[in-house]
Amino acid sequence: MTKIELTVNGTTHSREVEDRALLVDVLRDHLQLTGTHIGCDTSQCGCCTVHVDGRAVKSCTMLAVQAAGADIVTIEGLSNGDQLHPVQQAFTDCHALQCGFCTPGMIMAISAFLKDNPHPTDDEIYHGLEGNLCRCTGYINIVKAVKRSAKLMK
Amino acid sequence: MFQFNYVKAKSLSDAQALIAANPDAKLLSGGMTLIPTLKQRLAQPSHLVDIGGLSELRGIEVNDAQLVIGAATRHHDVATSPVVKKTLPALASLAYQIGDPQVRNRGTLGGSIANNDPAADYPAAVLALDATIVTNKREIGASDFFQGMFATALEEGEIVVRVRFNIPKRAAYEKFAHPASGYAMAGVFVADGSAGLRVAVTGAASGVFRWSEAEQALTKKLNFAALEGLPLDLTNMNEDIHATREYRANLARVMTKRALLNMLAQK
Structure with a gap:
């Protein structure tokens, strides 16, 4: 111990x-x-x-x-009191989840990714999400949420 | 996991003393291979000696036409380093292709080469660039260092401190990653440098190797066509549920072509 x-x-x-x-x-x-x-x-x-x-x-x-x-x-x-973090807000806006099990990990990965790369290309987003698996939504809305997050964080 | 005692080394000499005093101890750096191995109970060390945070093992610098990288430098730091991007962009690109972002934030250069996974990326660069592995005891040339699947020249208690890469005129790394694990099904590092033209292949065989026929052919004529129809020994190629020997050999050939095209497109 x-x-x-x-x-x-x-x-x-x-x-x-x-x-x-x-x-x-x-x-x-x-x-x-x-x-x-x-x-x-x-x-x-x-x-x-x-x-x-x-x-x-x-x-x-x-x-x-x-x-x-x-x-x-x-x-x-991650949130600031009742104020959602931009990535949390973007996940809500884009309906970037279905069962939600992967969502906390996705949001933590994406919020760190956008700090390194605030204006990612599509390929950079795919590469940045390599470490996170979603087994229900199929990533389309997750990728949309990454782009929306980037906008919200401007 | 089995029980073990975790000790954070205060210095390289402290780590050396801890390893010497505990024959069943293991070194822990990023832990990206070791921790999964422990979780599967495939190893039972008495102690884990954590060297991942030692500043003596960190850092990236250029010294006498060599790029020197500390063993505990994380893949992310290599991938994003302005120094690496400027002097050896192929190495930054290789580091960017390892695992996934979370793994790159923890995994280290020294851990990767000391483990010598046959599908790891770094060994291809180390071999193609004729790098020197500096340990707490000696310096080891890349061609002596890698000794087949998970085997290296490292002795008990020997700790990788840094790696000195010869900076080539130009180089490139291309890999066909396994879509689930990200490990190289075949990864090829091509370098045109002081050691001549080198082609090092990882992932395809039981360990990283130089494709000597390709090196000879490209030394004579540095173009794409030189690679056509060249023999590639199938004896040591890996064969598993993911690919046959023949398929892996073909991947190695295709990755060599892509790396060559990439390299020739550079100034």
Whole structure:
């Protein structure tokens, strides 16, 4: 067991965790932040994407102890109070989801992607979404939402 | 995962001491292969020694016509580095094609080459550019470093510190990625540099290799037609549910052509 401090959505938490605990399990089970989903658990689907020190990572493939001291943002911390983050707003506007299971990971991946690349081309969007799988909408509206997000963020 | 003790190394010498004191310890850098391996219980290290955050292992710089990249430098940092884009754009392009954005944000150059997955991208660049792998103990030439599937010249306790890439006149990398995993079904790095014309193929066979017939043919005549009908040994080609040996060999040939076209289009 190791005692770690994590700053999650602006609040610093101190927790004793098993060295082998995954970041996603600590977020969900220790901090009750269940908006971060576990999809494939094999670092393919991207449902568990969160920001660690500003970069999108798959929290099922990172140990919580590796994130000690890091600044973490999850889907719960993205909005500004009642004001949705532009990517959240764009997903609503474009109906970029069906069952919604992949949505938190999609939104976290896209919000990080647009920070690097605020005016992406279609090909750059496809490449930027490589790490996230959606099994129901077929991506068309998700890609629309990325473009709409980019507009909203101008 | 089995239980292990996680230790964050404070320095390279600290990591070296930790590895020496614990024979069943493993080094952890980005963890993009190691953590999935642990989750499948395919490894049972006593300790994980985390070297991913060591500043001694980070950084990108140009030194004496060589591009020097620290082992713990993330793929994203290589893909987006203005220095890499300027001096060795083919390497930035290769890094941009690894895995997906989340993987590129964690995975590292040193981790990739130390693991030497037969379908990893970096080994093709390291071999084609005749790079030097600098460890905590010695310097290893690329042709001695890679020793077949998941095997390298690294000894117990040896840590990759940085890689020195010779900057070529021009180079290109093209891969046919597996659509689900992103791993190279065949990836080819073509380089025209101080070591001559080199063609390194990853993904197609049990380990990265130089296609010597293509190198000889292109050395004589640097054009597309030189590649037609050249023999490509099928003995070591991978054969699995994704592709037969013959198909992989053909992919390697096509990727070589594409890389060549890409390279020749550069000034």
